[in-house]
Amino acid sequence: MTVSRGPGDKTGGDSLHGLVEERLRQAAQRYTSGRRALVDLLAQAGHPLSIEDIAEQAPRMPRSSAYRHLVDLQQAGVVRRVAANDGYFRFELAEDITEHHHHLVCTYCGQVLDVTPTPAFEQAMNSYLASLTGSSGFVSDDHRLDVLGACATCNRARSARRDQALPRATPQPAGRP
Amino acid sequence: MTVSRGPGDKTGGDSLHGLVEERLRQAAQRYTSGRRALVDLLAQAGHPLSIEDIAEQAPRMPRSSAYRHLVDLQQAGVVRRVAANDGYFRFELAEDITEHHHHLVCTYCGQVLDVTPTPAFEQAMNSYLASLTGSSGFVSDDHRLDVLGACATCNRARSARRDQALPRATPQPAGRP
DNA sequence: TATACACTGAGAACAAGTCTCAATCCAACT
Protein backbone atom coordinates (compact mmCIF):
# COMPACT_ATOMS: atom_id res chain seq x y z
CA MET A 1 0.00 0.00 0.00
CA THR A 2 1.04 3.60 -0.30
CA VAL A 3 0.63 6.51 2.06
CA SER A 4 0.06 9.62 0.04
CA ARG A 5 0.31 13.26 0.96
CA GLY A 6 -0.24 14.54 -2.56
CA PRO A 7 -3.02 14.17 -5.07
CA GLY A 8 -4.22 10.70 -5.99
CA ASP A 9 -3.24 8.99 -9.20
CA LYS A 10 -6.14 10.28 -11.24
CA THR A 11 -5.69 13.90 -10.27
CA GLY A 12 -2.47 14.58 -12.11
CA GLY A 13 -2.39 17.10 -14.92
CA ASP A 14 -5.53 18.92 -16.05
CA SER A 15 -7.89 15.95 -16.24
CA LEU A 16 -9.06 16.78 -12.71
CA HIS A 17 -10.45 20.19 -13.63
CA GLY A 18 -12.00 18.86 -16.81
CA LEU A 19 -13.77 16.16 -14.83
CA VAL A 20 -15.00 18.59 -12.20
CA GLU A 21 -16.22 21.03 -14.82
CA GLU A 22 -18.14 18.26 -16.54
CA ARG A 23 -19.82 17.13 -13.34
CA LEU A 24 -20.77 20.67 -12.42
CA ARG A 25 -22.18 21.22 -15.87
CA GLN A 26 -24.34 18.14 -15.46
CA ALA A 27 -25.63 19.71 -12.24
CA ALA A 28 -26.32 22.97 -14.13
CA GLN A 29 -23.58 24.77 -12.25
CA ARG A 30 -20.55 26.76 -13.31
CA TYR A 31 -16.94 26.05 -12.49
CA THR A 32 -16.02 29.45 -11.14
CA SER A 33 -12.68 30.59 -9.78
CA GLY A 34 -13.76 30.18 -6.16
CA ARG A 35 -14.79 26.59 -6.74
CA ARG A 36 -11.64 25.91 -8.71
CA ALA A 37 -9.53 27.27 -5.86
CA LEU A 38 -11.28 24.92 -3.45
CA VAL A 39 -10.76 21.91 -5.70
CA ASP A 40 -7.09 22.83 -6.04
CA LEU A 41 -6.74 23.03 -2.27
CA LEU A 42 -8.34 19.64 -1.74
CA ALA A 43 -6.29 18.03 -4.49
CA GLN A 44 -3.01 19.42 -3.20
CA ALA A 45 -3.72 18.52 0.41
CA GLY A 46 -4.11 14.81 -0.28
CA HIS A 47 -5.98 14.41 3.00
CA PRO A 48 -9.31 15.68 4.33
CA LEU A 49 -9.35 19.40 5.16
CA SER A 50 -11.34 21.08 7.88
CA ILE A 51 -13.01 24.42 7.30
CA GLU A 52 -10.23 25.87 9.45
CA ASP A 53 -7.57 24.44 7.11
CA ILE A 54 -9.41 25.93 4.16
CA ALA A 55 -9.74 29.33 5.81
CA GLU A 56 -6.00 29.34 6.55
CA GLN A 57 -5.00 28.50 3.01
CA ALA A 58 -7.61 30.70 1.34
CA PRO A 59 -7.98 33.68 3.68
CA ARG A 60 -9.79 35.75 1.06
CA MET A 61 -12.67 33.30 0.75
CA PRO A 62 -15.59 33.96 3.13
CA ARG A 63 -16.64 30.93 5.12
CA SER A 64 -20.20 31.14 3.92
CA SER A 65 -18.92 30.88 0.36
CA ALA A 66 -16.59 28.02 1.25
CA TYR A 67 -19.43 26.09 2.88
CA ARG A 68 -21.72 26.77 -0.06
CA HIS A 69 -19.12 25.70 -2.58
CA LEU A 70 -18.55 22.51 -0.63
CA VAL A 71 -22.27 21.75 -0.63
CA ASP A 72 -22.48 22.39 -4.36
CA LEU A 73 -19.41 20.30 -5.12
CA GLN A 74 -20.75 17.55 -2.90
CA GLN A 75 -24.05 17.51 -4.74
CA ALA A 76 -22.17 17.35 -8.03
CA GLY A 77 -20.28 14.28 -6.77
CA VAL A 78 -16.92 16.04 -6.63
CA VAL A 79 -16.45 16.36 -2.88
CA ARG A 80 -17.14 14.04 0.03
CA ARG A 81 -17.86 15.27 3.53
CA VAL A 82 -16.45 13.10 6.32
CA ALA A 83 -17.33 13.38 9.99
CA ALA A 84 -14.14 13.19 12.04
CA ASN A 85 -14.12 11.98 15.62
CA ASP A 86 -13.81 15.49 17.01
CA GLY A 87 -17.24 16.32 15.63
CA TYR A 88 -16.04 18.71 12.95
CA PHE A 89 -16.56 17.96 9.29
CA ARG A 90 -13.66 17.52 6.95
CA PHE A 91 -13.79 17.60 3.17
CA GLU A 92 -11.96 15.64 0.51
CA LEU A 93 -12.28 14.90 -3.19
CA ALA A 94 -14.65 12.04 -4.03
CA GLU A 95 -12.96 8.66 -4.24
CA ASP A 96 -13.83 8.08 -7.88
CA ILE A 97 -11.87 11.24 -8.67
CA THR A 98 -8.82 10.34 -6.62
CA GLU A 99 -8.80 6.69 -5.58
CA HIS A 100 -10.24 4.49 -2.88
CA HIS A 101 -8.40 5.01 0.40
CA HIS A 102 -8.67 4.74 4.15
CA HIS A 103 -7.76 7.22 6.85
CA LEU A 104 -5.01 7.04 9.45
CA VAL A 105 -6.16 9.29 12.27
CA CYS A 106 -3.47 10.29 14.74
CA THR A 107 -5.17 10.71 18.11
CA TYR A 108 -2.23 12.71 19.44
CA CYS A 109 -1.76 15.49 16.89
CA GLY A 110 -5.11 15.16 15.08
CA GLN A 111 -3.54 14.72 11.66
CA VAL A 112 -5.41 12.61 9.11
CA LEU A 113 -3.41 10.71 6.49
CA ASP A 114 -4.69 8.86 3.47
CA VAL A 115 -3.64 5.28 2.85
CA THR A 116 -4.39 3.07 -0.15
CA PRO A 117 -5.31 -0.46 0.92
CA THR A 118 -3.54 -3.56 -0.32
CA PRO A 119 -5.44 -5.57 -2.95
CA ALA A 120 -5.50 -8.55 -0.61
CA PHE A 121 -7.19 -6.54 2.10
CA GLU A 122 -9.69 -4.92 -0.25
CA GLN A 123 -10.61 -8.39 -1.49
CA ALA A 124 -11.22 -9.54 2.08
CA MET A 125 -13.25 -6.39 2.64
CA ASN A 126 -15.41 -6.99 -0.41
CA SER A 127 -16.28 -10.55 0.45
CA TYR A 128 -17.06 -9.41 3.98
CA LEU A 129 -19.37 -6.68 2.71
CA ALA A 130 -21.08 -9.13 0.39
CA SER A 131 -21.71 -11.51 3.28
CA LEU A 132 -23.47 -8.73 5.21
CA THR A 133 -26.32 -8.69 2.73
CA GLY A 134 -26.95 -12.37 3.24
CA SER A 135 -27.03 -12.26 7.01
CA SER A 136 -28.68 -8.93 7.68
CA GLY A 137 -30.31 -7.75 4.47
CA PHE A 138 -28.14 -4.65 4.55
CA VAL A 139 -26.92 -3.66 1.07
CA SER A 140 -23.64 -1.76 1.20
CA ASP A 141 -22.89 1.07 -1.22
CA ASP A 142 -19.66 2.26 0.36
CA HIS A 143 -17.43 1.81 3.36
CA ARG A 144 -15.03 3.89 5.35
CA LEU A 145 -12.24 2.59 7.51
CA ASP A 146 -10.54 4.87 9.99
CA VAL A 147 -7.45 3.57 11.75
CA LEU A 148 -6.85 5.33 15.06
CA GLY A 149 -3.38 5.47 16.53
CA ALA A 150 -0.12 7.39 16.56
CA CYS A 151 1.57 8.78 13.46
CA ALA A 152 5.30 8.21 12.96
CA THR A 153 6.23 11.54 14.52
CA CYS A 154 4.03 11.19 17.59
CA ASN A 155 5.03 7.57 17.99
CA ARG A 156 8.68 8.52 18.09
CA ALA A 157 7.89 11.14 20.71
CA ARG A 158 5.89 8.58 22.62
CA SER A 159 8.68 6.02 22.76
CA ALA A 160 11.32 8.69 23.43
CA ARG A 161 9.72 9.50 26.76
CA ARG A 162 7.60 6.63 27.89
CA ASP A 163 7.34 8.04 31.39
CA GLN A 164 5.37 11.08 30.28
CA ALA A 165 1.89 10.84 28.87
CA LEU A 166 1.53 12.65 25.55
CA PRO A 167 -1.41 15.03 25.43
CA ARG A 168 -4.27 13.78 23.28
CA ALA A 169 -5.71 15.92 20.52
CA THR A 170 -8.95 17.71 21.48
CA PRO A 171 -10.08 15.46 24.32
CA GLN A 172 -12.95 17.81 25.26
CA PRO A 173 -13.53 20.35 22.51
CA ALA A 174 -14.62 23.62 24.07
CA GLY A 175 -17.87 25.14 22.94
CA ARG A 176 -19.79 23.48 20.17
CA PRO A 177 -17.67 20.76 18.52
CA MET B 1 -21.19 -12.71 11.82
CA THR B 2 -24.16 -11.57 13.85
CA VAL B 3 -26.19 -8.42 13.69
CA SER B 4 -27.23 -7.56 17.20
CA ARG B 5 -29.94 -5.30 18.48
CA GLY B 6 -29.48 -6.26 22.11
CA PRO B 7 -26.61 -6.03 24.55
CA GLY B 8 -23.30 -7.64 23.68
CA ASP B 9 -22.10 -10.90 25.17
CA LYS B 10 -20.34 -9.37 28.13
CA THR B 11 -23.22 -7.17 29.21
CA GLY B 12 -25.58 -9.90 30.36
CA GLY B 13 -26.56 -10.17 34.00
CA ASP B 14 -25.17 -7.80 36.62
CA SER B 15 -21.51 -7.92 35.64
CA LEU B 16 -22.04 -4.81 33.51
CA HIS B 17 -23.02 -2.59 36.40
CA GLY B 18 -20.27 -3.97 38.61
CA LEU B 19 -17.73 -3.20 35.92
CA VAL B 20 -19.05 0.31 35.39
CA GLU B 21 -19.12 1.01 39.11
CA GLU B 22 -15.52 -0.14 39.42
CA ARG B 23 -14.34 2.09 36.57
CA LEU B 24 -16.18 5.08 37.97
CA ARG B 25 -14.67 4.45 41.38
CA GLN B 26 -11.21 4.45 39.86
CA ALA B 27 -12.07 7.86 38.39
CA ALA B 28 -13.23 9.03 41.84
CA GLN B 29 -16.83 9.20 40.71
CA ARG B 30 -20.07 7.68 41.96
CA TYR B 31 -22.40 5.38 40.12
CA THR B 32 -25.61 7.32 40.66
CA SER B 33 -29.10 6.46 39.47
CA GLY B 34 -28.91 8.89 36.56
CA ARG B 35 -25.71 7.35 35.28
CA ARG B 36 -27.07 3.86 35.82
CA ALA B 37 -30.17 4.73 33.79
CA LEU B 38 -27.96 5.92 30.93
CA VAL B 39 -25.84 2.78 31.00
CA ASP B 40 -29.00 0.68 30.98
CA LEU B 41 -30.31 2.58 27.97
CA LEU B 42 -27.07 2.13 26.03
CA ALA B 43 -26.84 -1.55 26.92
CA GLN B 44 -30.43 -2.27 25.92
CA ALA B 45 -30.20 -0.35 22.66
CA GLY B 46 -27.35 -2.42 21.27
CA HIS B 47 -26.54 0.35 18.81
CA PRO B 48 -25.26 3.91 19.17
CA LEU B 49 -27.86 6.33 20.53
CA SER B 50 -28.18 9.99 19.68
CA ILE B 51 -28.98 12.56 22.35
CA GLU B 52 -32.46 12.64 20.80
CA ASP B 53 -32.88 8.89 21.32
CA ILE B 54 -31.81 9.30 24.92
CA ALA B 55 -34.18 12.21 25.51
CA GLU B 56 -37.05 10.16 24.10
CA GLN B 57 -36.38 7.16 26.29
CA ALA B 58 -35.51 9.13 29.41
CA PRO B 59 -37.73 12.22 29.22
CA ARG B 60 -37.15 13.11 32.87
CA MET B 61 -33.40 13.53 32.42
CA PRO B 62 -32.29 17.07 31.51
CA ARG B 63 -30.06 17.21 28.46
CA SER B 64 -27.33 19.02 30.32
CA SER B 65 -27.23 16.14 32.79
CA ALA B 66 -27.27 13.56 30.01
CA TYR B 67 -24.36 15.25 28.26
CA ARG B 68 -22.44 15.56 31.51
CA HIS B 69 -23.00 11.93 32.38
CA LEU B 70 -21.82 10.91 28.95
CA VAL B 71 -18.64 12.95 29.34
CA ASP B 72 -17.99 11.42 32.76
CA LEU B 73 -18.68 7.90 31.57
CA GLN B 74 -16.46 8.50 28.56
CA GLN B 75 -13.60 9.66 30.76
CA ALA B 76 -14.06 6.57 32.91
CA GLY B 77 -13.75 4.38 29.81
CA VAL B 78 -17.36 3.19 29.90
CA VAL B 79 -18.81 5.06 26.94
CA ARG B 80 -17.51 5.84 23.47
CA ARG B 81 -18.64 8.84 21.47
CA VAL B 82 -18.94 8.24 17.72
CA ALA B 83 -19.36 10.93 15.07
CA ALA B 84 -22.02 9.81 12.62
CA ASN B 85 -22.14 11.03 9.04
CA ASP B 86 -24.91 13.52 9.78
CA GLY B 87 -22.56 15.45 12.09
CA TYR B 88 -24.38 14.53 15.28
CA PHE B 89 -22.69 12.51 17.97
CA ARG B 90 -23.94 9.14 19.02
CA PHE B 91 -23.01 7.23 22.14
CA GLU B 92 -22.41 3.56 22.83
CA LEU B 93 -20.80 1.39 25.49
CA ALA B 94 -17.04 0.95 25.12
CA GLU B 95 -16.03 -2.06 23.07
CA ASP B 96 -14.16 -3.76 25.89
CA ILE B 97 -17.43 -3.78 27.81
CA THR B 98 -19.54 -5.14 24.99
CA GLU B 99 -17.52 -6.58 22.12
CA HIS B 100 -15.70 -5.39 19.04
CA HIS B 101 -18.14 -4.49 16.28
CA HIS B 102 -18.62 -2.41 13.17
CA HIS B 103 -21.45 -0.12 12.16
CA LEU B 104 -23.96 -0.47 9.36
CA VAL B 105 -25.11 3.07 8.60
CA CYS B 106 -28.31 3.32 6.57
CA THR B 107 -28.00 6.47 4.48
CA TYR B 108 -31.76 6.50 3.85
CA CYS B 109 -33.28 6.35 7.32
CA GLY B 110 -30.20 7.22 9.37
CA GLN B 111 -30.34 4.09 11.51
CA VAL B 112 -27.07 2.68 12.81
CA LEU B 113 -26.80 -1.08 13.43
CA ASP B 114 -24.02 -3.00 15.10
CA VAL B 115 -22.44 -5.97 13.39
CA THR B 116 -19.85 -8.38 14.75
CA PRO B 117 -17.19 -9.17 12.15
CA THR B 118 -16.32 -12.68 11.07
CA PRO B 119 -13.07 -14.08 12.50
CA ALA B 120 -11.69 -14.41 8.97
CA PHE B 121 -12.28 -10.74 8.27
CA GLU B 122 -10.88 -9.59 11.59
CA GLN B 123 -7.75 -11.62 10.87
CA ALA B 124 -7.36 -9.93 7.50
CA MET B 125 -7.90 -6.61 9.24
CA ASN B 126 -5.24 -7.28 11.84
CA SER B 127 -2.57 -8.25 9.36
CA TYR B 128 -3.46 -5.19 7.31
CA LEU B 129 -3.14 -2.92 10.35
CA ALA B 130 0.19 -4.52 11.22
CA SER B 131 1.48 -3.87 7.72
CA LEU B 132 0.66 -0.16 8.09
CA THR B 133 3.32 0.26 10.72
CA GLY B 134 5.98 -1.13 8.43
CA SER B 135 5.12 1.06 5.47
CA SER B 136 4.15 4.32 7.12
CA GLY B 137 5.38 4.20 10.71
CA PHE B 138 1.79 4.64 11.89
CA VAL B 139 1.04 2.51 14.98
CA SER B 140 -2.64 1.62 15.23
CA ASP B 141 -4.41 1.39 18.56
CA ASP B 142 -7.92 0.91 17.27
CA HIS B 143 -9.99 0.94 14.11
CA ARG B 144 -13.54 1.68 13.13
CA LEU B 145 -15.32 0.46 10.07
CA ASP B 146 -18.56 2.03 8.96
CA VAL B 147 -20.47 0.39 6.15
CA LEU B 148 -22.74 2.84 4.33
CA GLY B 149 -25.75 1.60 2.44
CA ALA B 150 -29.41 0.65 2.75
CA CYS B 151 -30.86 -1.35 5.63
CA ALA B 152 -33.22 -4.23 4.87
CA THR B 153 -36.32 -2.09 5.23
CA CYS B 154 -35.10 0.78 3.09
CA ASN B 155 -33.70 -1.63 0.53
CA ARG B 156 -37.10 -3.28 0.14
CA ALA B 157 -38.65 0.14 -0.34
CA ARG B 158 -35.93 1.00 -2.82
CA SER B 159 -36.48 -2.06 -4.98
CA ALA B 160 -40.27 -1.81 -4.68
CA ARG B 161 -40.26 1.48 -6.55
CA ARG B 162 -37.10 1.81 -8.55
CA ASP B 163 -38.55 4.66 -10.55
CA GLN B 164 -38.77 6.97 -7.57
CA ALA B 165 -35.70 8.18 -5.75
CA LEU B 166 -35.88 7.55 -2.01
CA PRO B 167 -35.20 10.60 0.09
CA ARG B 168 -31.82 10.47 1.79
CA ALA B 169 -31.54 10.94 5.53
CA THR B 170 -30.71 14.55 6.47
CA PRO B 171 -29.07 15.56 3.21
CA GLN B 172 -28.78 19.17 4.31
CA PRO B 173 -29.31 19.39 8.06
CA ALA B 174 -30.96 22.69 8.85
CA GLY B 175 -29.25 25.01 11.27
CA ARG B 176 -26.32 23.72 13.20
CA PRO B 177 -25.83 19.96 12.53
C1' DT C 1 -24.01 17.05 63.73
C1' DA C 2 -20.53 19.04 60.92
C1' DT C 3 -17.74 19.14 56.89
C1' DA C 4 -16.29 18.47 52.48
C1' DC C 5 -17.08 17.35 48.07
C1' DA C 6 -19.58 15.13 44.33
C1' DC C 7 -23.80 15.42 41.85
C1' DT C 8 -27.91 17.66 39.75
C1' DG C 9 -31.22 20.95 37.21
C1' DA C 10 -32.05 25.10 34.87
C1' DG C 11 -30.70 28.00 31.78
C1' DA C 12 -27.10 30.99 29.66
C1' DA C 13 -23.28 30.86 26.51
C1' DC C 14 -20.70 29.22 22.61
C1' DA C 15 -19.74 28.25 17.88
C1' DA C 16 -20.04 25.19 13.41
C1' DG C 17 -22.78 25.24 9.87
C1' DT C 18 -26.90 27.20 7.27
C1' DC C 19 -29.85 30.66 5.47
C1' DT C 20 -31.17 35.33 3.61
C1' DC C 21 -30.73 39.10 0.72
C1' DA C 22 -28.89 42.48 -2.08
C1' DA C 23 -25.21 43.08 -5.33
C1' DT C 24 -22.44 41.20 -9.06
C1' DC C 25 -21.10 38.30 -12.76
C1' DC C 26 -21.82 35.75 -17.01
C1' DA C 27 -23.82 33.46 -21.06
C1' DA C 28 -27.13 33.85 -24.51
C1' DC C 29 -29.73 36.54 -27.34
C1' DT C 30 -31.21 40.75 -29.88
Next chain:
DNA sequence: AGTTGGATTGAGACTTGTTCTCAGTGTATA
Protein backbone atom coordinates in the same frame (compact mmCIF):
# COMPACT_ATOMS: atom_id res chain seq x y z
C1' DA D 1 -23.11 47.27 -27.63
C1' DG D 2 -27.20 46.57 -24.87
C1' DT D 3 -30.60 43.55 -22.42
C1' DT D 4 -32.14 39.90 -19.82
C1' DG D 5 -32.48 35.99 -16.88
C1' DG D 6 -30.39 33.21 -13.86
C1' DA D 7 -26.33 31.60 -11.38
C1' DT D 8 -22.86 33.21 -8.09
C1' DT D 9 -20.97 35.90 -4.37
C1' DG D 10 -20.11 38.45 0.25
C1' DA D 11 -21.72 39.96 4.55
C1' DG D 12 -23.93 38.98 8.31
C1' DA D 13 -27.97 37.17 10.87
C1' DC D 14 -29.76 32.91 12.44
C1' DT D 15 -30.24 28.03 14.17
C1' DT D 16 -29.24 24.57 17.30
C1' DG D 17 -26.21 20.69 19.29
C1' DT D 18 -23.11 20.89 22.87
C1' DT D 19 -20.71 22.92 26.78
C1' DC D 20 -20.38 25.92 30.74
C1' DT D 21 -21.97 28.27 35.06
C1' DC D 22 -24.00 28.50 39.35
C1' DA D 23 -26.84 27.69 43.08
C1' DG D 24 -29.01 23.97 45.46
C1' DT D 25 -29.11 18.98 46.90
C1' DG D 26 -27.29 14.55 48.18
C1' DT D 27 -23.90 11.56 50.54
C1' DA D 28 -19.86 9.63 52.74
C1' DT D 29 -16.80 10.14 56.51
C1' DA D 30 -15.48 11.69 60.97
